[in-house]
Every structure is written in C-alpha cells, then in structure tokens.
Amino acid sequence: MNRVESLFRSLRKSKRCGVIAYVTCGDGDTVRFVEELEAAGADAIELGVPFSDPIADGPVIQAASQRALMNGTTIRDLFTIARAVRERSQIPLIAFSYLNPIMRYGMDRFANDAAAAGIDGVLITDLPPESADGTFRKAGLATTFLLAPTSTGARIRAVDRASRGFVYYVSTTGVTGTRSDLDPALITRLAEVRAKLRNPIAVGFGISRREHYELLRDQCDAIVVGSALVRAIEEKRSPGEALRGIVG
Amino acid sequence: MTALPDRRGFFGEFGGRFVPETLMAALNEFESAYRRLRRDREFRRELDDVLSDFVGRPTPLTEARKFAEVCGVGRLFLKREDLNHTGAHKINNAVGQALIAKRMGKTRIIAETGAGQHGVATATACALLGLQCVVYMGEVDMARQELNVFRMRLLGAEVVPVSSGSRTLKDAINEAIRDWVTNVRTTHYIIGSVLGPHPYPMVVRDFQSVIGREALLQLRKKVNRLPDAGVACVGGGSNAIGLFHEMVKHPSIRLIGVEAGGRGPGPGDHAARFSGGALGVLHGTRSMVLQDEFGQIAETHSISAGLDYPSIGPEHAYLQSIGRIEYHDCNDGLALEAFHRLSEMEGIIPALESSHALGWLMRNPMPNAVVVVNLSGRGDKDVPQVAAHESR
Numbered sequence: 001m002n003r004v005e006s007l008f009r010s011l012r013k014s015k016r017c018g019v020i021a022y023v024t025c026g027d028g029d030t031v032r033f034v035e036e037l038e039a040a041g042a043d044a045i046e047l048g049v050p051f052s053d054p055i056a057d058g059p060v061i062q063a064a065s066q067r068a069l070m071n072g073t074t075i076r077d078l079f080t081i082a083r084a085v086r087e088r089s090q091i092p093l094i095a096f097s098y099l100n101p102i103m104r105y106g107m108d109r110f111a112n113d114a115a116a117a118g119i120d121g122v123l124i125t126d127l128p129p130e131s132a133d134g135t136f137r138k139a140g141l142a143t144t145f146l147l148a149p150t151s152t153g154a155r156i157r158a159v160d161r162a163s164r165g166f167v168y169y170v171s172t173t174g175v176t177g178t179r180s181d182l183d184p185a186l187i188t189r190l191a192e193v194r195a196k197l198r199n200p201i202a203v204g205f206g207i208s209r210r211e212h213y214e215l216l217r218d219q220c221d222a223i224v225v226g227s228a229l230v231r232a233i234e235e236k237r238s239p240g241e242a243l244r245g246i247v248g
Numbered sequence: 249m250t251a252l253p254d255r256r257g258f259f260g261e262f263g264g265r266f267v268p269e270t271l272m273a274a275l276n277e278f279e280s281a282y283r284r285l286r287r288d289r290e291f292r293r294e295l296d297d298v299l300s301d302f303v304g305r306p307t308p309l310t311e312a313r314k315f316a317e318v319c320g321v322g323r324l325f326l327k328r329e330d331l332n333h334t335g336a337h338k339i340n341n342a343v344g345q346a347l348i349a350k351r352m353g354k355t356r357i358i359a360e361t362g363a364g365q366h367g368v369a370t371a372t373a374c375a376l377l378g379l380q381c382v383v384y385m386g387e388v389d390m391a392r393q394e395l396n397v398f399r400m401r402l403l404g405a406e407v408v409p410v411s412s413g414s415r416t417l418k419d420a421i422n423e424a425i426r427d428w429v430t431n432v433r434t435t436h437y438i439i440g441s442v443l444g445p446h447p448y449p450m451v452v453r454d455f456q457s458v459i460g461r462e463a464l465l466q467l468r469k470k471v472n473r474l475p476d477a478g479v480a481c482v483g484g485g486s487n488a489i490g491l492f493h494e495m496v497k498h499p500s501i502r503l504i505g506v507e508a509g510g511r512g513p514g515p516g517d518h519a520a521r522f523s524g525g526a527l528g529v530l531h532g533t534r535s536m537v538l539q540d541e542f543g544q545i546a547e548t549h550s551i552s553a554g555l556d557y558p559s560i561g562p563e564h565a566y567l568q569s570i571g572r573i574e575y576h577d578c579n580d581g582l583a584l585e586a587f588h589r590l591s592e593m594e595g596i597i598p599a600l601e602s603s604h605a606l607g608w609l610m611r612n613p614m615p616n617a618v619v620v621v622n623l624s625g626r627g628d629k630d631v632p633q634v635a636a637h638e639s640r
Binding site: 051052053054055056058062069074075076098099100101102103104105125126127128130131145146147148149150151152155159170173174175 | 256264265266267268269270271272273274276412413418419422425426429430431432433526527528529530531532537539541542543544545
C-alpha cells in the first residue's frame, strides 16, 4: 500500500494527530533536514519544489525558494533528495509544487520518475481537481487537493472525490507563513468540513506554535508545519529543534 | 465558430482556471455575477452612460496621412484610445469591473499595474464609485512611470511597491494575488489584461471589444468598407483583443499582434512569447510562457513597462495556434523611432506600448491597404523616460 495511505490508516487506528513537516528542496542540506525532522517526530515530509513565482506563499517560503533557485536547484533535485532519503528511511514523502515546473518536466514523466524515486504523494497548489487527470494516481501516487475556508459544499465533495491519501485544509484565507493566532472560526469550520469527507484531513498554513498544535490535535488527522521550520533553516537553527518546540 | 471560451474557460488548450482553492469560490461568484449582469438592461445602461459621459466614448478614428506615407501604407487609421479619460484603453475594463464589484457588494478593489495606465484607470473608477483602491506596482516600473504613481495617489489610491523578483508587472501580479487570497471576502481583483484565471480573459475582452466595434462602424462611414489589416501591440493583450474581437470573424482582415522585441532575441532581453516561449501556467492561466528548461519563469525586458510580461492572454495563444492572428515583434529602438515620427508628423505622442505597433508598420509596408492601428494610449507618461534615455 502507498505509504501516505498507510500512515493515515495507522493514525486513525491509534487516534493520534500526525505531523507533516515541509522543507524547500535545495535550501540547505535537505536530506539531513529530513533526517532531523523524522527524529523530531515528523510522520511525513513535504518536499517543496522551488518556483520563481510562488503566489500561495508568504515571505518566508518565497525567500527559501529564491535561495534554492540561486543554489541551482531544479526539479531533478527533488528526485535525488527522495532517493537519498529512501536509502535510510521509509517516511512518507509528498512532493509539493506549483504546476508549471511539473508541466515543463512532463506530467507523465514526473509521475513515473517521482514514484521511482520513492515519492508517495503529490500536492500541486495551483491545480484544482477539475483540471487534474488520473496521471498521478496511475503511477501509484497519493493525490492531495486543497480545501479552503471559502470552499462550498459542492467543492468539498469534488476535492474529496479527487483526493487519495488525505485532503489538505488551508486554515485561513491567506498565504503560507507563521502567525501568532489561528483563524478564530477554524475549529467550527473544520468540524463541518470533516463531517463531509471520506478522506482523512490535514490542516496547514500558519501552524507555528505549541498552542496551535494543542488546539488542533483532536480536530484533524494531521497538521502541517512549514514556515516555522523554513525560518529556522534560514536562521541556521535546527529545523528538528523548531519542530520539537511545536509538537515535542 | 462556437463562442469561446468554453464552459470551463478554455480557448482550445489555452486558458482555464489554475489557482489555489481559496480563490475558486470568488471566481465562480464573479463569473455568475458577470453572466447575469451582461444581460441586465439597467447595468448595461449604467455602463454605457459611464463610457459616454465619463470616459468620453466613442473615441475618434484619425487618418494619419503623412505617417502612412513613411510606412508605405495605403490609408492608415488610428483608433484613438489615447483620447479616453486617463489616456488609455484600460479605463474601458476598469469601469466595467468596478461596476460589477459594486453590485457584488465588494468594498475594496485591488489591481496590478505595469506602465501605470491600468492602475490609474482603476484608481479613477474607484474614485468615481467610492471604492477603496490598492494598486501593486513593481519598483522598477514605479521608477520609470513616476508620473502615474503620483496620479494614482492623487486619485486616492494606495500604491504598494513590489520589491520581489524582477520588480515589474509579473511580480506586481504575484503580490496582488497574495492580497486577494487573504482578503477575498471583501475584495475584488480588477485584472487589467486578458490574463489570469477564467473568467478574466473573457470579461476583459468583452469590455474592450467596444474598440473594434466602434472602429469598424467609423471606418464604414469614412471608406465604406472593412479594413485590410488591424495592428496592435500585445503585452497581456487587452488592447489587441479589444480591436481584433470584432474583426476575427471577417477572414479578409489580416490581424497582426506586435510583441516587445526589447534589446534582442537573447533570454531575458525581450518579451516575445511566441518566438521564445513554451506552453505553461502562470497567474492562473495556461498559455505561452517565457521560461527556462526547468519551468522557472524567465525575466523579460522591454523599454515599455506595459509590454514587459512573460506570458500572453490565452485567447491570443489560441488564435495564433489556429493561424488566425500573426504575431511579430518590434525592438526598443524601432519603437522609439516610431514614437518620434508619429509625434513630429501627426501631432500625436503615442504611448511606448502603442509605438511598437507603429514601429512594426514602419518596416512592413502594405501599399494600397486600409490599415487600422490601435493607438492604445498616449505617451505623456513616457516623456520623462524617453528624455532620460536620450540624454544618456
């Protein structure tokens, strides 16, 4: 079974809230960061493909993408990093990207090369389910689509149908980035959305403090921590320590 | 020919709606409001009144006899969008969308701008309708279009400098989208060109198509026939689609879009998407995009801020792919030459954007032909930049 799917199955069984950690490929020693994050309690890793025009990202991940591109990172490094992680670890890996780099690489070619490199799932920020075909699924990859506070009932159903593995709920209207407070409407809204889903649900965007994790851990199947870790990397601190500070 | 775009917003394989989920509901809301309002008599009357009494439509069609001779063109007519209030065609779309936003109950408007013309038009429409206005503009563009920055501020808009990436139009759109994702419930994003996710390429085209409708009527009165050719510059492509939309259905009319050839054909030196681009997705739409082999968006250059953009409206990509419109480019130098010639010979200072259409015509004679060029904007905004460029 696909590693993403089995992770969420076992999280449900053990009634535990999983932790997904995001890092931008090529912003520092990504393979080492993944090891550190796994040791610090991450259940899965999102590997971000840097893009020149990341419209869904706030300043922290924008800067990381810029650094990674300046380092000469390309989509091929995603596969290199995944293969290196796979030599030592079975942690589920989810490719997180904008559509253009994947289109340019070739959707089929990407799906096959990702699966071959040991990647388990794909999440494309600017690819809504109605524009996606079965390419990734055919290659055995989990496909995650986004839901947002603005999603209507019809869209919740469409996203659920198209997703395999889990659905990613965006906690607030906005871009990625650390926030001191979560959206006050989040918990109520999350319960409504969750009741309509067949798939497990992960919540991301803004989760950067221990109290966020405490608030959410009984409300969803997993949380995603991104900018707080990327900022630690930017400031030459350990992303593993940063993750422990939130979920440890 | 069936009406395009299709229900999902595609022109053939181009177009569509490639955005983060947060925006999907707002795009659906905008699309249904637009589809309802464009058939609403009261709305159409309100728009027509604004266009005639505030914008100053119809704009004249001026014959340029001396410039035609220099180009080797039979008879040359300029569609004078430069004579619109605020000095360019951008106002046609800005007032249309601002009226829709108001009907949708949105209180805050955001916009991006390159040359500043769309920003000024949006700030003007917002002042007229009492809407709050925030305009995103790249720092490079703010420096080369200082006058327009000051105009927007005079009109009560907040101008937000964008310092990321190439600090031009592309980056201003990135920031505007980030704002929209954050404030989507109260805010309408007035995109200024035939770009972005569905329904923008359709809505902006429809609001700009008044240009071609008027031009064909005016030409019939003057010469009692259709033109042989229509020529317009193409950044995102709104002034070109505006002129061409009514002409596309007449196969005898040759249609020519002129892109920015910049300093030359090298990567980063131009904004000629058809000669240097590949199929891609940028800012919510699938079209021809200047990019590297790994799908990173390329930097662009043009002397004209309004043409300095790595992608092109999806309907242009479609019309190019079926061979209905031909696209060529005009470099910085030739555009500057046309800027001077038209000013001296006809008493009309054209925008640097429109100068690209004129520059192409100077090198491509069409003897005996009746040609319409869209003079999409006036060049007052470009005078300080041209002066600085030439004193170097």
